[in-house]
Amino acid sequence: METEKSVKKHYKYGKYIIIFWSLILIGIISIVVLFNLVASGKLGYMPSFEELENPKSNLASEIYSFDDQLLGKYYIENRTDVHFSNLDSNLVHALVATEDIRYYQHTGIDFRALARAVSGALTGQDKGGGSTITQQFAKLLFHRRPESKVKTVLQKLKEWVIASQLEQRYSKDEIIAMYLNKFDFVNNAVGIKSAAKIYFNTSPDSLKLEQSALLVGMLQNPSLYNPHRRPDTAQHRRNVVLSQMLKYGYIDQQLYDSVRMLPVDMSHFGNQDHLSGQATYFREHLRSELKKWCSEHFKPDGTPYDLYKDGLKIYTTIDSRMQQYAEEAVVEHLSKDLQPAFFKHWVGYTNAPFYFENNAREEIQNIMNQAMRRSERYRKMKLADVPSDSIRLSFNTPTPMRIFSWNGEIDTIMTPLDSIRYYKFFLRAGLMSMDPHTGYVKAYVGGINYKHFQYDQVTQGARQVGSTFKPFLYTLAMQNGLSPCTKFANIQPIIYLDNGDTWEPRNSSTKDLGTEITLKYALATSNNWISGWLIKRFSPQSVVKIARKMGVTSFLDPVPAIVLGSSDVSLYEMIGAMNTFANKGVHIEPIFITRIEDKNGNVIESFVPEQNEAMSEETAYLMLDLMKGVVDYGTGIRLKLKYKFENPIAGKTGTTNNHSDGWFMGLTPELSTGIWVGCEDRAAHFRSLSLGQGANMALPIWALYMQRVYADSTINLTMEDFEPPLEPLSVEIDCDKYEVLQKTKHVIDEDEF
Numbered sequence: 001m002e003t004e005k006s007v008k009k010h011y012k013y014g015k016y017i018i019i020f021w022s023l024i025l026i027g028i029i030s031i032v033v034l035f036n037l038v039a040s041g042k043l044g045y046m047p048s049f050e051e052l053e054n055p056k057s058n059l060a061s062e063i064y065s066f067d068d069q070l071l072g073k074y075y076i077e078n079r080t081d082v083h084f085s086n087l088d089s090n091l092v093h094a095l096v097a098t099e100d101i102r103y104y105q106h107t108g109i110d111f112r113a114l115a116r117a118v119s120g121a122l123t124g125q126d127k128g129g130g131s132t133i134t135q136q137f138a139k140l141l142f143h144r145r146p147e148s149k150v151k152t153v154l155q156k157l158k159e160w161v162i163a164s165q166l167e168q169r170y171s172k173d174e175i176i177a178m179y180l181n182k183f184d185f186v187n188n189a190v191g192i193k194s195a196a197k198i199y200f201n202t203s204p205d206s207l208k209l210e211q212s213a214l215l216v217g218m219l220q221n222p223s224l225y226n227p228h229r230r231p232d233t234a235q236h237r238r239n240v241v242l243s244q245m246l247k248y249g250y251i252d253q254q255l256y257d258s259v260r261m262l263p264v265d266m267s268h269f270g271n272q273d274h275l276s277g278q279a280t281y282f283r284e285h286l287r288s289e290l291k292k293w294c295s296e297h298f299k300p301d302g303t304p305y306d307l308y309k310d311g312l313k314i315y316t317t318i319d320s321r322m323q324q325y326a327e328e329a330v331v332e333h334l335s336k337d338l339q340p341a342f343f344k345h346w347v348g349y350t351n352a353p354f355y356f357e358n359n360a361r362e363e364i365q366n367i368m369n370q371a372m373r374r375s376e377r378y379r380k381m382k383l384a385d386v387p388s389d390s391i392r393l394s395f396n397t398p399t400p401m402r403i404f405s406w407n408g409e410i411d412t413i414m415t416p417l418d419s420i421r422y423y424k425f426f427l428r429a430g431l432m433s434m435d436p437h438t439g440y441v442k443a444y445v446g447g448i449n450y451k452h453f454q455y456d457q458v459t460q461g462a463r464q465v466g467s468t469f470k471p472f473l474y475t476l477a478m479q480n481g482l483s484p485c486t487k488f489a490n491i492q493p494i495i496y497l498d499n500g501d502t503w504e505p506r507n508s509s510t511k512d513l514g515t516e517i518t519l520k521y522a523l524a525t526s527n528n529w530i531s532g533w534l535i536k537r538f539s540p541q542s543v544v545k546i547a548r549k550m551g552v553t554s555f556l557d558p559v560p561a562i563v564l565g566s567s568d569v570s571l572y573e574m575i576g577a578m579n580t581f582a583n584k585g586v587h588i589e590p591i592f593i594t595r596i597e598d599k600n601g602n603v604i605e606s607f608v609p610e611q612n613e614a615m616s617e618e619t620a621y622l623m624l625d626l627m628k629g630v631v632d633y634g635t636g637i638r639l640k641l642k643y644k645f646e647n648p649i650a651g652k653t654g655t656t657n658n659h660s661d662g663w664f665m666g667l668t669p670e671l672s673t674g675i676w677v678g679c680e681d682r683a684a685h686f687r688s689l690s691l692g693q694g695a696n697m698a699l700p701i702w703a704l705y706m707q708r709v710y711a712d713s714t715i716n717l718t719m720e721d722f723e724p725p726l727e728p729l730s731v732e733i734d735c736d737k738y739e740v741l742q743k744t745k746h747v748i749d750e751d752e753f
Contacts (some may be wrong), residue, residue, distance in 0.1 A: 059311025108163035267395035281446025311599030317440035325708035430457030457492035467652030485738035517628035524634025575674030585620035647719035659692020
């Protein structure tokens with residue numbers, strides 16, 4: 001029988017037990033309630049079920065060449081997702097060994113690692129972190145750092161909840177891929193695909209062991225372990241990762257000893273942005289076109305596509321090999337030959353590089369003032385309501401800057417106004433090359449360096465075209481029964497204008513004066529008098545009409561001088577028009593895109609060029625025969641003499657007044673290419689025709705480009721002749737036979753007009 005004392009004692013212990021278990025129960029209930037509150041979002045933002053099922057990321061839209069090379073991206077975050085199967089095994093092993101060795105055993109939260117981390121914190125010893133790979137990925141879903149310790153604890157709870165939910169919805173492999181796709185490796189490298197490309201110019205499935213270890217090492221602190229800025233620190237961290245891989249048996253001692261001694265190799269590092277890489281001008285032109293396209297096309301949820309977030313894949317017509325050769329040709333000719341000649345040409349001239357016969361100082365001041373007002377510095381200061389005198393002072397104040405040179409950027413100090421004058425000396429260039437039959441633009445070079453010269457000379461720029469416009473006039477002659485062998489008297493015509501004045505075209509040469517020359521010879525030598533006789537027979541309005549049929553949309557003033565190229569036309573329009581001859585008389589609109597796909601590979605839209613019959617197949621062939629003379633013995637003969645081209649080429653050079661613009665159009669059966677070269681300002685130019693003509697400024701670029709294209713056997717471009725029409729020609733183009741046929745006829749001369 002228990003005594004009263006023992007009863008009290010049992011009661012006392014029972015009370016403590018009840019209190020103990022009550023506290024445990026309350027703790028458990030509190031934790032459950034707390035986690036439910038966290039999971040429901042009552043204690044702050046939590047991703048929804050839909051967001052966890054389909055984690056949203058800002059995916060970069062990618063631009064691909066026709067031969068499936070990545071040309072560039074449009075992005076807010078430079079991220080492109082990859083599947084786990086596209087990750088190198090060393091990358092996965094390095095990640096697991098370094099960040100979460102029990103990754104494949106736990107369900108999102110590793111309580112053993114958590115206990116180890118807490119123990120380390122209490123004892124002041126670093127025993128490793130407690131966050132699992134899944135928790136680290138969950139942490140990336142929060143874009144802001146906690147502002148207090150309480151919020152830090154709350155976020156950690158949220159990470160645990162998200163980690164558990166992620167583990168329920170995704171496989172372990174999928175979580176690893178999502179984590180690496182989401183992580184920002186700095187230097188515009190968001191996600192493992194961008195990181196592999198930017199740091200090592202490779203793909204995630206081709207990473208070497210040391211590269212994988214380095215990228216995994218960056219996960220702890222990408223800024224601290226940035227191999228581009230801190231290679232020694234990054235190397236130390238990489239070796240820590242390698243030691244973890246050795247510790248857990250992913251690599252052996254021999255491999256570890258050899259790889260850990262390798263230096264960090266950043267020789268392939270290349271920051272991806274819109275200022276660098278291949279086809280920069282093309283990509284920027286495409287950006288404006290695609291932004292318009294996105295605003296007019298809608299996703300299944302009814303919202304318009306976002307070029308910077310929706311991971312579109314844009315497949316273009318550009319051939320990456322031809323694009324490379326085109327860019328190389330522009331750089332080679334301008335940097336090695338033309339620009340040095342231009343600098344030398346203007347040495348010792350006060351007004352260089354401008355040429356004005358009168359009021360030179362005043363005219364140059366006007367050019368400089370206009371350039372200043374067009375500058376970004378001026379625009380920003382105006383928007384900030386800076387007084388005009390202060391703006392002027394800033395443009396005359398020496399400032400540190402990096403300026404362009406053909407030998408690389410130069411760090412210097414000069415006034416912004418002096419830098420404007422400095423850039424006026426540089427010759428610019430544009431090149432566009434297209435497939436005659438598909439309309440696919442194969443190469444597009446809008447300038448010499450996009451970072452420093454952002455004006456696009458292919459589609460934005462429109463300059464006087466000079467004698468490259470003459471083929472439009474000669475087309476009318478071929479349409480109206482004349483032959484390339486038809487002769488005209490080489491004397492200066494007088495053309496009476498509607499207002500009573502007269503117009504008399506001038507020739508740069510008096511060679512063959514008073515003789516009779518064929519149309520083919522006249523076009524080959526760019527004879528202006530024969531063009532005068534032709535425009536007297538075929539009106540300026542007719543020339544405008546045929547140019548429109550061939551794709552020219554720029555304003556064309558219907559005056560006789562139109563035949564000498566007085567109008568401003570873009571390179572894009574000109575090569576698109578000249579291509580009509582190579583495409584058997586059918587004008588085909590040059591296009592840049594073949595198709596656009598969404599992030600899942602579904603084709604949203606395919607593109608087909610517009611076409612129209614501008615002339616008969618015979619007329620087009622006759623024009624090709626005429627333009628062959630330019631290369632065979634005319635203004636383009638250096639293609640044969642200097643550059644040793646032996647295949648049939650139809651071409652036309654062009655030079656404008658004062659040698660401000662140099663042009664060359666070169667056509668082959670499989671490629672039509674046009675080039676323009678000149679300074680930003682028309683008043684800046686060579687002072688002599690020998691240096692400033694299209695045959696010296698533009699033609700060499702065509703030659704250097706085509707030499708590379710023909711030499712590349714993978715492009716497989718033939719050197720055959722243009723295909724003649726199936727039907728016999730209605731006129732004779734063999735001029736010896738033509739002479740026989742014309743013996744009984746009198747020669748066409750000015751009296752017939």
